[in-house]
Amino acid sequence: MLTETYIRSTAAISPQKTFGNDGIPEFEEYTEVNYLKCIEPVYRDFLDPMASRRMSRLVKMGVCSALHCLKKAGIDIPDAIITGTGLGCIEDTEKFLGSVFTQEEKLLNPTPFIQSTHNTVAAAIALALKCYGYNATYTHRGFSFETAMADAMLQLAENPASNVLAGGFDELTSNSYAITRRLGLWRTHPVNTLRLLYDAGKGALPGEGVAFFLLTGKPGNENMARLDAMHTFYNPAGGAACGKQLEGFIRKAGLEPGDINLVMLGLNGDVSGDALYSEALRHAGLRTNLAAFKHLCGEYDTATSFALWLSAEILRTGAVPSQVSMGPAPGSVKNILIYNHLRGHNHALYLLSA
Amino acid sequence: MEQLIAQLKHEIIEVLNLTELTPDSIDENAPLFVEGLGLDSIDALELIVLLEKKYGLKLGTADEGKKILYSVRTMAEFIRNNNKG
Amino acid sequence: MPQRVFITGIGIISSIGLGPDAVYDALVNKHAGIGKLTLFDTEYCDVPVGQVRLTNEELMTLAVPGKKGLYSRTSLLAIIAAKQAVAMAGNEGIADSSTGLISATTTGGMDRSEVFYKDFLADNQKGRLRNVAGHDCGDGTEKIADVLGIGGPITTINTACSSSANAIMLGSRMIRQGKLKKAVAGGSDALTLFTLNGFNSLMILDRELCRPFDETRNGLNLGEGSGFVVLESEDQLMKTGKKCLAEVTGYGNACDAFHQTASSPEGYGAWLSMKTALASAGLAPADIGYINAHGTGTRNNDLSEGIAVQKIFQDGVPDISSTKTYTGHTLGASGAIEAVISIISMNRQYVFPNLRFTQQMNELAFAPVTELKAGVKMNHIMSNSFGFGGNNTTLIFSRC
Numbered sequence: 001m002l003t004e005t006y007i008r009s010t011a012a013i014s015p016q017k018t019f020g021n022d023g024i025p026e027f028e029e030y031t032e033v034n035y036l037k038c039i040e041p042v043y044r045d046f047l048d049p050m051a052s053r054r055m056s057r058l059v060k061m062g063v064c065s066a067l068h069c070l071k072k073a074g075i076d077i078p079d080a081i082i083t084g085t086g087l088g089c090i091e092d093t094e095k096f097l098g099s100v101f102t103q104e105e106k107l108l109n110p111t112p113f114i115q116s117t118h119n120t121v122a123a124a125i126a127l128a129l130k131c132y133g134y135n136a137t138y139t140h141r142g143f144s145f146e147t148a149m150a151d152a153m154l155q156l157a158e159n160p161a162s163n164v165l166a167g168g169f170d171e172l173t174s175n176s177y178a179i180t181r182r183l184g185l186w187r188t189h190p191v192n193t194l195r196l197l198y199d200a201g202k203g204a205l206p207g208e209g210v211a212f213f214l215l216t217g218k219p220g221n222e223n224m225a226r227l228d229a230m231h232t233f234y235n236p237a238g239g240a241a242c243g244k245q246l247e248g249f250i251r252k253a254g255l256e257p258g259d260i261n262l263v264m265l266g267l268n269g270d271v272s273g274d275a276l277y278s279e280a281l282r283h284a285g286l287r288t289n290l291a292a293f294k295h296l297c298g299e300y301d302t303a304t305s306f307a308l309w310l311s312a313e314i315l316r317t318g319a320v321p322s323q324v325s326m327g328p329a330p331g332s333v334k335n336i337l338i339y340n341h342l343r344g345h346n347h348a349l350y351l352l353s354a
Numbered sequence: 355m356e357q358l359i360a361q362l363k364h365e366i367i368e369v370l371n372l373t374e375l376t377p378d379s380i381d382e383n384a385p386l387f388v389e390g391l392g393l394d395s396i397d398a399l400e401l402i403v404l405l406e407k408k409y410g411l412k413l414g415t416a417d418e419g420k421k422i423l424y425s426v427r428t429m430a431e432f433i434r435n436n437n438k439g
Numbered sequence: 440m441p442q443r444v445f446i447t448g449i450g451i452i453s454s455i456g457l458g459p460d461a462v463y464d465a466l467v468n469k470h471a472g473i474g475k476l477t478l479f480d481t482e483y484c485d486v487p488v489g490q491v492r493l494t495n496e497e498l499m500t501l502a503v504p505g506k507k508g509l510y511s512r513t514s515l516l517a518i519i520a521a522k523q524a525v526a527m528a529g530n531e532g533i534a535d536s537s538t539g540l541i542s543a544t545t546t547g548g549m550d551r552s553e554v555f556y557k558d559f560l561a562d563n564q565k566g567r568l569r570n571v572a573g574h575d576c577g578d579g580t581e582k583i584a585d586v587l588g589i590g591g592p593i594t595t596i597n598t599a600c601s602s603s604a605n606a607i608m609l610g611s612r613m614i615r616q617g618k619l620k621k622a623v624a625g626g627s628d629a630l631t632l633f634t635l636n637g638f639n640s641l642m643i644l645d646r647e648l649c650r651p652f653d654e655t656r657n658g659l660n661l662g663e664g665s666g667f668v669v670l671e672s673e674d675q676l677m678k679t680g681k682k683c684l685a686e687v688t689g690y691g692n693a694c695d696a697f698h699q700t701a702s703s704p705e706g707y708g709a710w711l712s713m714k715t716a717l718a719s720a721g722l723a724p725a726d727i728g729y730i731n732a733h734g735t736g737t738r739n740n741d742l743s744e745g746i747a748v749q750k751i752f753q754d755g756v757p758d759i760s761s762t763k764t765y766t767g768h769t770l771g772a773s774g775a776i777e778a779v780i781s782i783i784s785m786n787r788q789y790v791f792p793n794l795r796f797t798q799q800m801n802e803l804a805f806a807p808v809t810e811l812k813a814g815v816k817m818n819h820i821m822s823n824s825f826g827f828g829g830n831n832t833t834l835i836f837s838r839c
Contacts, residue, residue, distance in 0.1 A: 049374040050392070054699070081694070087575055088597065094556075100636045101557050105482040107407045109369075110399045113637035114700050114827060117545065118576065118597035123828025126694040132711055135694040135830055136605060139547075140577035140595040147594040151609065157616055178563050179571055232592055234584065301575075345581070395701055399642060 003160045005153050005215055006223040007352075009073035012211040012309040013038050013061045014297050019068070024313050027296055027323045032190040035177055036207035036298035054111050055124065056091045058171040061210045062121035063128055066165060070129075073214035079162035080134035081122050082151050083169070084144035086301020088118030091173050121169065142342025144168065145302040146232050149350075152215050153230065160217040167212035168305030172298075177206060185299075185343075187269065194323065196269040196295045204268035207298015211305035213312070225315040228335075228351040229253045235345055239276055242347065243283020246339065249349045250284070257285040261333045262320065264307050266340030268294040273344060280339070289330040291320060304340045304348055311336045315354040358430045366426065369404050370397050382426035390425070398423055405429070409438040443673040444611040445683040445839065448528025450520035450625070451779045453664030453766045454489035457501075458523060463783050466791045467811065471765045473648055473660050478630050486644055488630055489662025489767025491516065503586065509569045511548035512663075514579030516772075517627035520665035521583045525623060528669035529681065532621055534590035539619045541610045542580040542595050543602035543626030545771035548573035550629045579627060591619060597771065599826030600733070601692075602626050603666060604774025604834055608690040610670045620675050625667030625775035634770065635661060641700065649736035649768075651761035652745065652807045654798040659735040662767025666775030668782075685782045688819065688837040689720025695829030701739050706747030708831040709733075709823065713751050716821065716833035724752045727835075728817030729790055731781045732807070733825045734761025735768050740825065745803040756805040758812065764794035774824035774832065781820045781836055790815050 012018040015036035017025040030036065038061060043052065046064045055063065062083070070078065095112035114120075119137035126135050134155065138147035145168030152166040180186065187203040196205055216223070231249050236242050250257055263286060267274045281287075297306040314320055315336060320329045338350040363377035370393070384390035387398065401423055405411045411433065413419040422432045451458065454472025455465035465472065476488045491498075498515035499506070502522070510518075521542075525533065532538050548571075555570035573579070580595045596605045603626025610622030628634075638644050638661060645658035676683060693715060695708025702708065717724065733744055748756055762780050763769075769776050784791060793807035818838050825831045 044374075050372070053371045053373070054396070086577070096637065097553060097556050097633055098560055100553075100632060101560055105632075105636050105639075107403050108636055108640040109403055110637070110640035111396060113640055114396065116637075117599050117827055119599055119826070119828045119830060120699070122598075123694070123699060123830070126696045126829065127699070130696050132694050132696055132708065134692045135598070135828075136596065136609075136692065137598050138594055139575070139597045140580060140593070141575060143577070143592075143594050147592075150592070154612055154616060154618070158612070175559075175563075179559065179568075182564075183568055183572060234581070234589075234593055394698060396699065399640070402642075403640075 003157045003217045004219065005156055005217065005227040006219060007225045007227060007312045008214045008216045008223050009069050010211065010213045010224065010309050010312050011065045011069035011072060012209065012306060013040065013065050014209040014306055015039060015207055016296055023317065024321055030193040032192065034190050035172055036205065037172065038208055054115055056089055056115055058089055058091065058169060059115065059121050059124050062167065062169050063124050065210045066125045066167060066212045069212040069214050070165065075163050075214055077129050077131050078133065078165040078214065079159065080155050080164045081125050081131060082136045082148045082164065082166045083122040084138040084148035084302055085118055086139060086141050086144045086170050087176065088139055089116050089120050090171060090176050092116040094173060094175050141301050142346025142348065143232050145305045146230065146348045149230055156215060156217045164215045165212060166215055167210065168302035169210035170208055170300040170302045172206055172208040180206065193295045197267050197292055200271045201269060202271060204270045204299040206300065208300050209297050209306050211309040213308065224312040225352045225354060228353055231349045233347045236347060239279025240283045242276060242280035246280055246284035246286065246349065253351050260286060260288050260335060260337045262289045262291055262330060262336045264291045264293060264311055264336055264338045266294060266303065267292045268299045276341060276344060277339065290326040291324045292326055293324065301342060304338065307338050307340060308350060311338055311352050315352060355430060355434060358433060359426055362426055362430055365404060365408065369400050380426060384425060386423060386425055409433050411436055411438055441615045442617060444614045444687040445671050445673065445676050446668045446685045446687065446782060447671050447681050447683055448524040448669035449684060449779045449782055450523025450667045451776060452491060452516055452519050453769065453776055454491055454662055455765050459779065459783055463787060466765060466780065467789060469792065469794060469811065471794055473767050479632060481632055481635060483635055483639055486646060487648055487660050489660060489769065490630055491663055509551065510582060511573050511579060512550045512629035513544055513546050513548060513627050514573065514582045516629060516665035517542060517579045518583050518586050520625060521587060521623055521667040524667040524669045525587055534588050536591045537620040538589060539591040539610065539613060539622045540580060540584050540589045540593040541606040541622060541624045542583060543597065543606040543771050544576050544579060544595065544628055545597055545599055545602060546628045546631050546634060547576040548578050549631045549633050553632050587623065598830040599828055600770055600773055601824040601826035601830045601832040602771035602774060604824035604832040605692060607668060607775060607778055607834055608692060608832060611687045611690060614670055614672045620672050622670045623667060624670055625665065626772045627665035628663055628770040628772045630661060630663045643737045645736060648795055649764060650795050651734035651736040651764055652741050652793060652800060653796050654800050656736045656738065656741060659737055660767040662769040664766065664769045664776055665772050666779045668775065668778060683839040685785060685836040686839055687834065689716040689722065689835030691715025691719060691833045693831050695831055697829055700827050702743035702825060704743060706743040708829050709744050709747035709825055710750050712831040712833040713747065713821065716835050720835045722819060722835065725755055726819050727757050727821045729757055729784065729820045730759040731777050731820065731822040732759055732761045733823040734763055736763065742802060744823065744825065745800060749804060758790045758808045760791060760793035760808045762791055777822050778834060781822045785817050785820050785836065785838060788815050789813055
């Protein structure tokens with residue numbers, strides 16, 4: 001018998017007021033920004049200052065989010081902790097690397113080095129909880145969070161009674177912004193986030209965020225949503241190939257394109273990248289309500305974790321916020337298809353149902 | 355000596371990012387490791403870097419290091435004995 | 440019905456050789472690859488390292504002959520080893536959606552991005568962008584996928600020193616559960632200024648050749664390289680009639696949850712990963728013929744691992760050695776490199792010694808194997824990889 005995957009709870013720290021409140025907040029309108037940064041909690045309220053003395057911003061956000069997610073699910077210690085991050089703890093990487101040069105390799109502080117490894121967040125969560133279970137970290141661009149979720153689903157298939165904590169996160173530092181800006185990834189002029197997806201332009205709006213999920217194989221009313229399927233594909237030839245993947249994904253889940261209530265798209269404001277979505281939808285025969293999320297969280301390797309948080313919350317409440325919907329908001333939503341791609345190379349699909 | 359101890363406390367707080375502590379809350383005679391402040395091996399490395407960077411002092415063996423880093427006072431005495439503070 | 444998982448191809452590049460045959464020659468002749476660091480300028484050129492004695496240009500010719508462009512050293516090492524493994528296994532079905540690629544690395548493109556960063560730090564408009572474009576861990580994996588033409592899911596793992604062991608574990612789990620029929624799994628790491636200075640700041644680099652499990656041990660020697668295996672399902676093997684090199688019969692991943700870098704003194708995480716691996720294989724400790732230890736040579740790891748080994752195996756500790764005495768600690772690549780060495784060990788019926796051992800550790804009742812042992816029939820081998828963050832992974836390989 002196939003084990004099903006349910007999202008029991010979720011917690012997110014993002015450029016929106018997503019942390020601490022239950023549900024979807026009033027979304028911020030950022031009127032003139034070059035990038036989006038997280039609205040951070042007061043860490044002292046959640047973390048012991050002594051225990052968190054070495055933690056970077058990203059690690060603090062990760063641990064806070066994870067602990068809050070577990071609290072909401074009523075789980076003390078999960079059976080597995082699985083994370084995904086595209087660039088890992090880049091702030092500490094920069095700090096240590098910088099010191100190598102400025103101090104000419106002499107008398108270097110070890111703390112940023114040990115904190116720079118990509119699995120630092122997963123390890124910090126395990127340390128905080130004394131969780132001895134399976135612990136993994138994936139770091140592969142737009143597949144980082146997806147692999148974490150795939151592994152989590154595999155865990156549940158192997159151990160249906162387990163509780164798996166899975167999360168995705170990435171941070172933006174001023175150096176990483178400067179470097180990626182030079183690489184031509186971003187808009188060169190400040191944007192208004194609520195107009196981002198309508199004002200055609202070259203480049204996306206960079207962002208950052210953390211989102212954690214407690215996944216279980218047990219059905220129940222306390223669950224937010226069921227994760228029916230997830231699929232990734234790499235370097236498709238074009239819109240038609242993407243459409244074929246989309247259609248195949250929907251049919252493999254036992255549905256027709258007409259059964260999908262809402263498609264949550266990873267539109268990011270980059271006109272050529274965004275064109276791929278409409279081509280794919282057309283080829284897949286998907287003519288349904290559309291929504292977007294990157295005008296709220298920005299573009300980063302694990303942005304789909306924000307999309308998953310948002311979709312789970314939408315399915316829990318049944319309502320699509322007007323700032324998320326592209327077009328008139330649909331009446332009721334019983335399922336959501338998330339489709340995201342990172343610069344045309346890493347494509348990810350999720351199917352969730354209420 | 356007392357001035358050196360006060361200065362050291364500030365430096366320890368800064369280097370180890372003990373943001374919730376004030377110099378007054380650190381007992382200079384209390385152990386720094388295991389009990390007392392409860393510092394660990396990474397903190398020890400950071401303190402070794404501090405002693406060399408700020409005071410130009412290198413620790414010898416690991417056992418010697420353990421004695422010197424026992425408390426704020428023993429650290430101050432080590433600095434004073436080597437005419438560096 | 441869970442599928443059994445078989446290894447049909449292995450590939451390796453390390454300081455002791457290019458390819459399984461060359462590596463076997465070095466192992467059997469007790470030729471360690473640890474020596475002088477010549478790859479880049481550093482304050483610490485006196486520190487012995489297991490450097491692959493090929494330049495980046497030479498690696499390019501082996502990995503992507505005729506191609507131009509900037510490839511990080513890590514990705515070149517990975518492509519070379521992955522190609523070897525696939526050549527041995529045969530590449531049928533490589534473009535199918537049921538063939539996956541799981542790579543692993545801790546350094547990613549850092550050997551190039553640190554060159555960029557030096558210039559960038561001085562002036563943020565300086566630095567060749569090509570050097571930093573492949574900084575992230577996934578870059579090398581996509582380069583492997585492009586070279587091999589992988590049709591299914593691709594991903595990269597970074598769990599510090601257990602990374603590529605986890606890659607082999609994930610590939611095995613996905614095949615067992617029918618998500619994949621074939622997986623290319625392994626990892627790669629190159630020597631970088633970043634990691635050299637990182638480990639130096641932790642004061643765990645030995646200025647001499649390392650001596651794992653020795654009472655006088657004084658740290659690790661860094662190494663570099665790549666190891667890859669091709670994993671295939673039982674159905675695939677029956678369909679193709681291929682010969683297998685080993686079976687992946689067990690795996691365990693546990694978190695020590697003790698400290699960010701140090702292992703718990705009683706080796707709880709190591710004990711748990713070994714125990715879980717044995718249970719998943721349905722084996723008893725007495726079934727294990729040899730342990731390829733994580734054995735880095737640090738005061739902390741070898742004590743922690745040693746205590747855990749004793750707890751599991753009691754009076755029956757099997758032959759055990761650390762082949763890091765040959766290769767150095769290849770970080771993210773170590774799990775896969777040592778998996779390949781373990782398979783060579785099992786198939787050639789040799790136990791490779793723990794080099795430079797002189798004095799048994801006071802806390803342990805066992806000593807590692809110190810001489811080459813020939814004609815040893817091993818039915819099951821255990822391989823340990825323990826990483827920062829308490830990531831502990833154990834793999835069990837069995838004779839086909």
